[in-house]
Amino acid sequence: MKLDSVADTVLIQLIAGAHADALKELYDRYNRLVFSVALAILGDRSVAEEATLDVFVHVWRGARTYRPDRAKVSTWLVAITRHHAIDILRWQNSRLDGKSLSLNDMLLSNESAVPAPEALVETSLEQARVRDAVAQLPAEQRQVLTLAYFRGYTHQQIAEVLEQPLGTVKTRIRLAMQKLRQMLMDEHQVSDKSEGT
Amino acid sequence: MSNDLHVLELLPAYVLGSLDEEEARSVSEHIAGCYLCRQELDSFQGVADQLLLAVPEARPSADLKIRLLERIQSANVKQSTQQVSWNFPRRLLPVGALAGLLLILLLAFSNFLLWQRINNLEVLTGPLGMRAIALHNTDIAASASGFVIMGADGQNGVLVVDKLPPLDATREYQVWLVRDSSYTGGSVFSVDETGYRGVRLQAPESLLSYSAVWVTIEPAGGSLNPTGEQVLNGSLFNP
Numbered sequence: 001m002k003l004d005s006v007a008d009t010v011l012i013q014l015i016a017g018a019h020a021d022a023l024k025e026l027y028d029r030y031n032r033l034v035f036s037v038a039l040a041i042l043g044d045r046s047v048a049e050e051a052t053l054d055v056f057v058h059v060w061r062g063a064r065t066y067r068p069d070r071a072k073v074s075t076w077l078v079a080i081t082r083h084h085a086i087d088i089l090r091w092q093n094s095r096l097d098g099k100s101l102s103l104n105d106m107l108l109s110n111e112s113a114v115p116a117p118e119a120l121v122e123t124s125l126e127q128a129r130v131r132d133a134v135a136q137l138p139a140e141q142r143q144v145l146t147l148a149y150f151r152g153y154t155h156q157q158i159a160e161v162l163e164q165p166l167g168t169v170k171t172r173i174r175l176a177m178q179k180l181r182q183m184l185m186d187e188h189q190v191s192d193k194s195e196g197t
Numbered sequence: 198m199s200n201d202l203h204v205l206e207l208l209p210a211y212v213l214g215s216l217d218e219e220e221a222r223s224v225s226e227h228i229a230g231c232y233l234c235r236q237e238l239d240s241f242q243g244v245a246d247q248l249l250l251a252v253p254e255a256r257p258s259a260d261l262k263i264r265l266l267e268r269i270q271s272a273n274v275k276q277s278t279q280q281v282s283w284n285f286p287r288r289l290l291p292v293g294a295l296a297g298l299l300l301i302l303l304l305a306f307s308n309f310l311l312w313q314r315i316n317n318l319e320v321l322t323g324p325l326g327m328r329a330i331a332l333h334n335t336d337i338a339a340s341a342s343g344f345v346i347m348g349a350d351g352q353n354g355v356l357v358v359d360k361l362p363p364l365d366a367t368r369e370y371q372v373w374l375v376r377d378s379s380y381t382g383g384s385v386f387s388v389d390e391t392g393y394r395g396v397r398l399q400a401p402e403s404l405l406s407y408s409a410v411w412v413t414i415e416p417a418g419g420s421l422n423p424t425g426e427q428v429l430n431g432s433l434f435n436p
Contacts, residue, residue, distance in 0.1 A: 020269065027265060032256055040252035049257050049264075056265050058382075058421050065385040065419045070366065071246070076418050078249040084421050086214075130251040148215035149248060155215050170210065177209030181244045 008073035009066075016063035023060055030074060031056075034081045041085035041150050051088060055081050086152035133183040141176035144169055203231065208238050212245040212367065218426070222337070228365045235365065242367060303327075304346060304355055326350075332410070332431035338362060341392065343412065343429045351405030354398035356384075356412070361392040361428060364414065371415040373423050374400050374407040374433075381407070385419035407433050 003011065003025040014022035034055050038048035058080060059066075066076055134142060147153045147161065155173070159166045204227045210216050211224045228234045304327075322328050326349025334341045341361045347354030356372055364370070364387065372383035384396040398404060409432050414425035 020266070023269065024262070024266070027262055031261065032254060033250075035257040035261075036252050036255045037249050039255045045258075048255075049261055052257055052261060053265055053268060054421055057268055060269055062382060062385075062419060067418070070417055075246045079246070079416060079418060080421070082249060083416050083424060087420070087422060087424055126247075127250045127254075130247045134248070134251050145213070145248070148210070148213040149245065150252075153215060154217050155210060156217060158215070173213065173215060174206060174209045177213070177241055177244055180248070181240060184244060184247060 009068045012059075012063050012066045012068075012073060015060060016066075023056065026059065026073075027056055030077050033074065034077055037078050037081045038085045041082065042088060047088065048085075051081065051085050054084055058084075082149075089152060130184065133180055136183060137176055137179060141172050141179070144172045145176045148173060203234050204228065205234060205237055208234065208241050212238065212241045225365055225368065226362065229363050238365065238367070300348065300353055304348070304353065330410075330431050330433065332412070332429040334429055335427050337414070337426045338428035341428060343431075345398065345404075345410055345431060345433070347398070347404050351403035354404045355395055356398055356410070357393075357395045358388065358412065358429065359391070359393050361388045361394070361412075363388055363390060363392065367417055368414050368425070369417050369419065370394075370412055370428070371419045371423075372396065372398065373411040373413060374398070374404070375409040375411060376407045380411075380422050382419060382421065385415065385417075404433060409433055 003014075003021055006014075006022075006025070008026070008029070011022045011026045015026065031052065035048055035052045038051040038055075039045065042048045042051060055077065059077070066073070070076075071079065134145075137145070143162070144158055147158045148155075153161070155166060155169050158164075159169045162169070204211075204224045207216060207220060207224050211221060216224065228238055328347055328349075330345045330347075332343040332345065334343075338361055341358060343356060343358040343361075345354055345356050358370075361370065369385045369387055371385045374381040374383060381400055383398060383400065386394050386396050388394040398410075400407065409430060411423060411427055412429040413423045413427050415423070416425075
């Protein structure tokens with residue numbers, strides 16, 4: 001069976017039936033995405049590679065737990081990756097560790113741990129759209145967003161590490177998400193309109 | 198319901214996972230029964246999912262795929278070694294299938310009978326060595342109950358739960374088999390509106406080789422290791 005044109009959900013079904021070639025195909029499609037998320041959270045290539053392996057092994061063993069009605073395969077994969085990477089951070093006791101807090105906003109950085117110029121060219125429109133939206137947030141909102149979502153910090157921990165009142169942190173998170181939702185929704189509507197013309 | 202009683206302001210932080218446990222629990226309980234907040238939650242969840250696309254792109258080492266395949270192969274070898282003694286001759290497969298069906302029916306029937314008979318007993322041994330093990334609930338699910346029912350050889354088993362709180366779309370229950378501080382992830386499941394669900398327990402080895410079973414709350418789709426709160430647990434050791 002030729003797998004390169006098979007839908008993601010079919011690949012997952014094949015993997016659930018222990019079809020190793022389907023896993024290879026899924027890896028080819030998503031290894032960079034999974035690794036990028038792991039690296040952004042963990043900040044260490046070798047640990048991020050181990051996390052990437054864990055994620056694909058998890059898919060191999062647990063493909064039957066995937067529910068297509070709940071999320072796209074890519075969303076499922078990055079969600080697993082994020083949770084696992086944050087677990088690893090916690091195991092390493094690196095929460096509230098100043099070294100793991102990069103004040104260079106990771107969401108805006110165009111430099112990955114290993115520069116891959118061709119990757120920038122291949123960046124999908126969707127990724128560029130999300131990055132643009134994030135770039136428009138005030139720096140202090142990007143910072144709390146990063147700490148919450150990519151470091152697994154709670155409100156209270158963010159308040160401690162940034163030495164800001166708890167209420168300020170809560171407000172920044174809420175405003176950041178509301179603005180992002182608005183911007184991404186607006187862009188979606190604009191692109192829908194232009195596609196229709 | 199007035200807006201004051203909704204949890205709209207907490208939803209952005211909820212999808213990012215930055216609420217403390219108590220806040221997260223109160224949001225979960227609220228959205229389980231509130232259509233408005235669930236709609237809002239879904240839209241913020243969409244934003245959070247997209248955020249993961251904003252990370253800088255990076256490529257793993259070229260040999261990572263080979264390492265993955267090696268790891269899969271070694272996992273398969275382990276599994277097939279364990280399965281050798283269970284390989285039936287092909288001509289006996291229909292008999293095996295029939296026996297399997299009978300066993301499932303027996304499990305279901307026993308489940309029903311045992312559920313009625315078990316009161317305070319934690320482990321009840323039934324006909325042909327089949328056992329029902331009562332699970333303990335935790336404060337998170339104080340009214341929940343559950344049983345593991347397994348065949349005498351530990352090759353087949355089911356978990357039946359009742360009155361587990363229904364979860365929102367971002368979270369599901371997951372079964373774990375525990376041995377020597379290592380966890381084998383099992384089925385990920387949701388419960389119906391009464392909190393009831395039955396799931397088959399599947400494991401690479403006999404269920405008897407594990408020391409305990411846990412049920413935890415995990416992000417939708419499940420986790421690699423237990424990360425969320427435990428709602429049920431029980432010992433699988435022989436009494």
